[in-house]
Amino acid sequence: MAVTLILALLSVAYLFQAWHLSVGTRNNLGPGAYPIGLGFFMLFCLGLKLVKDRKEKKTKTGKGLAFRWQIWMGLTSLGYALILERVGYLASTVLYATVMALIFDCTDSHEGCMSRTLTAQTVVRALLTGLAITALGYLLFHVLFNFRLP
Amino acid sequence: MEIFKTASVFLETPALLYLFLGYSIGFFFGAVPGLTATLAISLLLPLTFSMAPVTALVTCVGIFVGGIYGGSVTGTLINIPGAPASAITTMEAYKLTRKGQAARAMGQGAFASMIGGFIGALLTLFLLGPIAELSLYFRTPDKFSLVLMAVVVAMLLNGESLLKGVIATGLGLMMGSVGLDYFSSAPRLTFGLATLTQGIQLLTVVVGTFAVSEILTQLNVRSLVTIDDSAGIGKARMKDFLPPKADLRQIGPINYLRSTLIGFVTGILPGAGASMASLMAYSVAKTCSKRRDEYGEGSIEGIAASEAANNAMCPGAIIPMMLFGIPGDSVTAIILGVFTIHGLIPGPLLLIERLDLLGPMLLAMLVTPVLIFFTAVLFGRHYLRILKIRKSFLYPFIAMAALVGLYAATYSVFQMVMTLCIGFAVYVLKNEGYPSVPFLLGFILGPLMETFFRSSLSISSGDLTVFLTSPFSLAFLIISALFLFIMGIYLPRKMETARRSF
Numbered sequence: 280m281a282v283t284l285i286l287a288l289l290s291v292a293y294l295f296q297a298w299h300l301s302v303g304t305r306n307n308l309g310p311g312a313y314p315i316g317l318g319f320f321m322l323f324c325l326g327l328k329l330v331k332d333r334k335e336k337k338t339k340t341g342k343g344l345a346f347r348w349q350i351w352m353g354l355t356s357l358g359y360a361l362i363l364e365r366v367g368y369l370a371s372t373v374l375y376a377t378v379m380a381l382i383f384d385c386t387d388s389h390e391g392c393m394s395r396t397l398t399a400q401t402v403v404r405a406l407l408t409g410l411a412i413t414a415l416g417y418l419l420f421h422v423l424f425n426f427r428l429p
Numbered sequence: 430m431e432i433f434k435t436a437s438v439f440l441e442t443p444a445l446l447y448l449f450l451g452y453s454i455g456f457f458f459g460a461v462p463g464l465t466a467t468l469a470i471s472l473l474l475p476l477t478f479s480m481a482p483v484t485a486l487v488t489c490v491g492i493f494v495g496g497i498y499g500g501s502v503t504g505t506l507i508n509i510p511g512a513p514a515s516a517i518t519t520m521e522a523y524k525l526t527r528k529g530q531a532a533r534a535m536g537q538g539a540f541a542s543m544i545g546g547f548i549g550a551l552l553t554l555f556l557l558g559p560i561a562e563l564s565l566y567f568r569t570p571d572k573f574s575l576v577l578m579a580v581v582v583a584m585l586l587n588g589e590s591l592l593k594g595v596i597a598t599g600l601g602l603m604m605g606s607v608g609l610d611y612f613s614s615a616p617r618l619t620f621g622l623a624t625l626t627q628g629i630q631l632l633t634v635v636v637g638t639f640a641v642s643e644i645l646t647q648l649n650v651r652s653l654v655t656i657d658d659s660a661g662i663g664k665a666r667m668k669d670f671l672p673p674k675a676d677l678r679q680i681g682p683i684n685y686l687r688s689t690l691i692g693f694v695t696g697i698l699p700g701a702g703a704s705m706a707s708l709m710a711y712s713v714a715k716t717c718s719k720r721r722d723e724y725g726e727g728s729i730e731g732i733a734a735s736e737a738a739n740n741a742m743c744p745g746a747i748i749p750m751m752l753f754g755i756p757g758d759s760v761t762a763i764i765l766g767v768f769t770i771h772g773l774i775p776g777p778l779l780l781i782e783r784l785d786l787l788g789p790m791l792l793a794m795l796v797t798p799v800l801i802f803f804t805a806v807l808f809g810r811h812y813l814r815i816l817k818i819r820k821s822f823l824y825p826f827i828a829m830a831a832l833v834g835l836y837a838a839t840y841s842v843f844q845m846v847m848t849l850c851i852g853f854a855v856y857v858l859k860n861e862g863y864p865s866v867p868f869l870l871g872f873i874l875g876p877l878m879e880t881f882f883r884s885s886l887s888i889s890s891g892d893l894t895v896f897l898t899s900p901f902s903l904a905f906l907i908i909s910a911l912f913l914f915i916m917g918i919y920l921p922r923k924m925e926t927a928r929r930s931f
Contacts, residue, residue, distance in 0.1 A: 282861045286596065293603055296618045305891030310610035310617045313879045317606065321599045328592055348648045353853055356641070356828065360845035363836060372829060379825035386648045405821070412826045416833055424479045426837035 280332045287325040294318030348386050355379060368428040372416060377409030447484045448793050451491025452800055458492070459499025460511045460815050461823070463647050466496020467759045471639040472827065474632055474766050475834035482771040486790040489764045493743050494797040496760070497703055498542045498805075501736060502812050505534050514703030517711045517735040524727030532669035532809065533676070537729055538736045539805030540672045541680075545689045545737030546744070546798025552693055553744040554791055557751065561777035564752050569888060570895045572753070573881035574905035576874050579699035579755045581909040583870040585916040590862060597863045601871020602878075604629055611880050624843045631766045632838055633848045634872050638865050639759070640831035641852020644824050646859065670806045680733045684714055692738030696745020699870060702758040703739040710738030740801075744794045751775055751787065754877060759866045762873055 297318055303309025359375040384401060420426040451473075458469035469492045477485035500512030504519030505526055522534040567575070584598045585591065607618045608628025619625040688710035695706035714734035715724045724731050746757025747764075754775035756762035768775060773783060780787060832845055855865055889895035896902050 282857060286600070290603070292620075293618065296620060300615070300617050301613075306886055306889075307891075308883045308886060310613050310615050313882070314603075314606050314618060317599065317602055321596070321603065324592060324596050324599060328596060331592065349645045349853075349856065352645060352648060352828075353849060356832065356849050357846065360832060360836075360842055360849065363832075363845075364842055368833070372833070376825045376829055379828055380821045382648070383821040383824050408819075408822050408825065412822070412829055415826065416829050419476075419830070420833055420837055424476050424837075426479060428833070428837065 280329070283325055283328045283332055287322065287329070290318055290321040290325060294322065348382055352379070352382055355382070364429045368417070369413060372413040373406075373409045375409075376412035377405045380405040380408040380412075444483055444487045444789050444793065445796075447488045448491045448796060449800070451488035452495035452797055452804075453491075454488075455492035455495025455497075456499035456502075456804075457495075457815060459496035459515075460502045460812065461818070462503055462509045462511050463643070463650055464823075464827075465512050465639075465643070466492055466499075467639045467763065468643050468827070469496060470760055470763045471635045472830050472834060474635055474763055474770075475838035477767050477770055478838050482773070482786045483789050485767050485771065486764070486786060487793045489760075489767055490743075490790055490793040491797055493760045493764070494546060494740065494794070494801065497739050497743060498539065498736075498801045501538050501542075502535065503815075505538060506531060506813055512703075514707055514739045516704065517707045518732055518739075520725065521728050521731040521735070524725075525729070525732075528727060530727075532665040533673070533729070534727075534732060535805060535809050535812075536670035537672050537676060537680075537732050539670070539802045539809075541685065541688075541733040541736035542740040543798040543802040544685045545692055546740035546801065547795060548686070548689045549693045549696070549741030549744040550791070550794035550798065552741075553747055553794065557748060557780060557791075560748060561752055561780050564777045567901055568899060569881055570885040570899050571901035571905065573878065573885050574896055574902040574909070575753060576755060576878045576881060578905045578909040578912075579749070580871065580874050580878060581912055582699050583867045583874070585912055591917055591921060593861075593863045594867050597858065597865070598867040598871035600858075601868040601873075602875035604634065605872040605875030606879065611876065612883060624841075629847065629872075630839065630844060631769065631873065632835060633844045634851055634869065635763050635766060636831050636835050637848040637851030638855045638869055639763075640827060641849055642855040642859060642865065644828050644831075645852065645856040647820070647824055665810045667806055670809045676729050679720075680730050684717075684730055684734055685737050687717075688714060688734040688737040689741040692741030693745040695738070696742035696757050697748055699749065699755055699757055699874075702866065703742045706742040707735040707739040710734040740798060747791075747794070751779060752777055754873075756870060756873060759869055762866075762869050765873065 294315065297311050297314035300311025300314065301309035302312045302315065355375065355378050359371060362371045381397075381401070384405060417428070421428050454469050454473075455466050458464040459466050470489060473488065473492065477488075480488070496512060497514055500510055500515035501518040501522065502511065504510035504515040505522035508519060508523040508526075510516045510519040518538060522538060525531065525534040580598060580602075584595045607625055608616070609626060610617050616626045691710040691713060692703075692706040695702075695709060711731055711734050714730055715721055718724065718728075718730055720728070720730065742758070743760075746761045749755040749757055750761040750765055750768075752775065754765060756765050765775070771786075773779060773786065832848075835845055835848055836842070855868065858868075859865060885895055886893075896906060
């Protein structure tokens with residue numbers, strides 16, 4: 280239900296933006312005609328979906344714990360995207376790949392993420408993984424494909 | 430003469446090497462559960478900027494075909510299909526593995542893949558010319574109706590719910606409309622962001638939809654605890670992978686050919702994909718078989734039907750992409766991105782003007798299926814080792830390659846942030862059961878559909894009947910309406926009735 284509502288809000292915002300564009304005439308349609316039609320179509324479909332959601336009254340089981348790691352990964356990746364140009368490829372990628380390796384190591388743990396303590400061995404392994412990934416990335420992008428890395 | 434010229438380009442450039450490399454990458458991504466050929470090719474997309482067009486296209490073909498076959502290997506050996514398209518093969522092949530016949534199942538899978546892929550590629554070679562000639566007669570209203578048909582099929586053939594497929598396609602259409610208007614060059618739907626004026630790049634959408642969202646999904650999936658060779662595949666000999674004559678007789682040429690044709694035609698349909706091809710071919714093979722009781726218990730006929738169909742789908746999906754810019758599935762949608770990067774505009778003239786580039790690609794489609802069979806015979810007993818790679822190395826590497834690849838191709842931090850946002854949104858939508866393929870197809874087809882619609886109305890002075898007076902356009906509209914009726918009304922009602930009576 281929440282996702283349908285968010286999509287409906289997005290469609291309203293889209294329609295609002297399109298509303299200010301010229302619709303044109305029938306033999307010379309303006310830039311607004313297609314988005315306005317599409318916006319109304321989406322609102323109609325999402326309206327149907329809302330009605331369906333209400334009928335089904337789904338009780339969703341939360342994916343709280345797993346979702347927490349998705350947010351961590353999202354924030355780490357966002358941080359990487361923001362520092363890549365400023366810090367440069369080598370330092371930022373070692374840091375990013377190490378943190379990502381730690382996240383995946385933790386989520387892959389069969390004892391469960393929360394019960395696992397971060398040992399020095401885990402951190403060293405993640406750091407080695409980070410270094411290996413950075414080196415591989417450098418070989419791939421800079422040496423093999425001749426891309427200019429920051 | 431043209432064939433010899435094409436073959437010489439194919440052999441002169443390091444195309445064969447790239448083909449093998451692409452096949453190996455595709456096979457690896459197909460075989461590891463959670464990784465797909467779509468993900469492999471979306472990671473490759475930024476790299477193709479610095480590749481020669483021939484090598485880029487040939488590598489794409491290798492990944493495409495390798496990914497489809499790779500998925501069935503883990504399905505056969507450990508009952509976990511590496512890719513959704515291998516679910517049907519897994520159902521039958523793993524039963525044979527349990528009976529100690531893993532090499533037989535893998536060998537037959539590879540052989541049927543070779544037959545399906547090879548005949549599918551031959552059909553593509555023979556049909557491309559006539560279809561291209563026919564498409565020269567298509568006027569703008571016909572093109573609109575064709576794209577509309579593709580959008581309708583993409584909406585209907587994906588996902589667990591029809592409405593979710595429609596909404597996912599609609600989201601793609603919405604995203605595709607952002608940026609400069611094609612006719613007036615006016616910026617639209619940019620929400621005040623100057624960086625959106627040029628529109629959202631296909632590369633950004635592809636990396637977000639298939640790489641970022643997949644990595645997020647994999648955070649919920651744990652690795653296999655142990656990977657033991659209970660199937661005994663490590664001890665198999667090369668000759669064990671060669672299909673025995675008795676199996677070939679039992680399956681028969683009709684089964685191979687029929688499944689190939691089903692796969693090929695399914696490939697041409699936008700958004701249908703390999704899963705549908707293999708399911709349809711399997712169902713038909715079961716209906717026509719004299720040994721129906723063996724199906725579900727390790728049927729060699731079922732494996733052959735499924736594998737021949739899903740590999741014949743690959744060359745089939747290339748046709749609408751090359752001639753009309755309409756991708757047959759998610760992988761061809763990304764290959765379309767490679768076309769765009771190298772300035773290749775899909776259409777019938779492409780075949781005439783750039784045969785030097787497309788010829789090697791088509792030849793690669795003929796060679797790769799043969800590669801499947803020979804690599805299975807030579808290296809089949811080592812395939813299980815692929816699964817031993819650590820997840821905490823694999824996914825961080827994929828995440829880095831996706832982001833750095835995108836940056837290297839666009840030199841834009843904004844595109845990186847954008848791809849993360851798209852990836853997160855697609856992840857949430859996928860968790861809610863919204864399919865991602867119609868979203869991508871909507872994004873690609875939306876601008877085409879709008880352009881053809883507006884041009885058609887301009888040409889006809891606003892007369893909407895222009896779409897009904899042309900025979901091609903009318904035919905496409907009727908097919909769209911039929912699809913809408915069968916998939917949207919008739920089949921859901923029938924399924925609902927069956928569910929209630931059950």
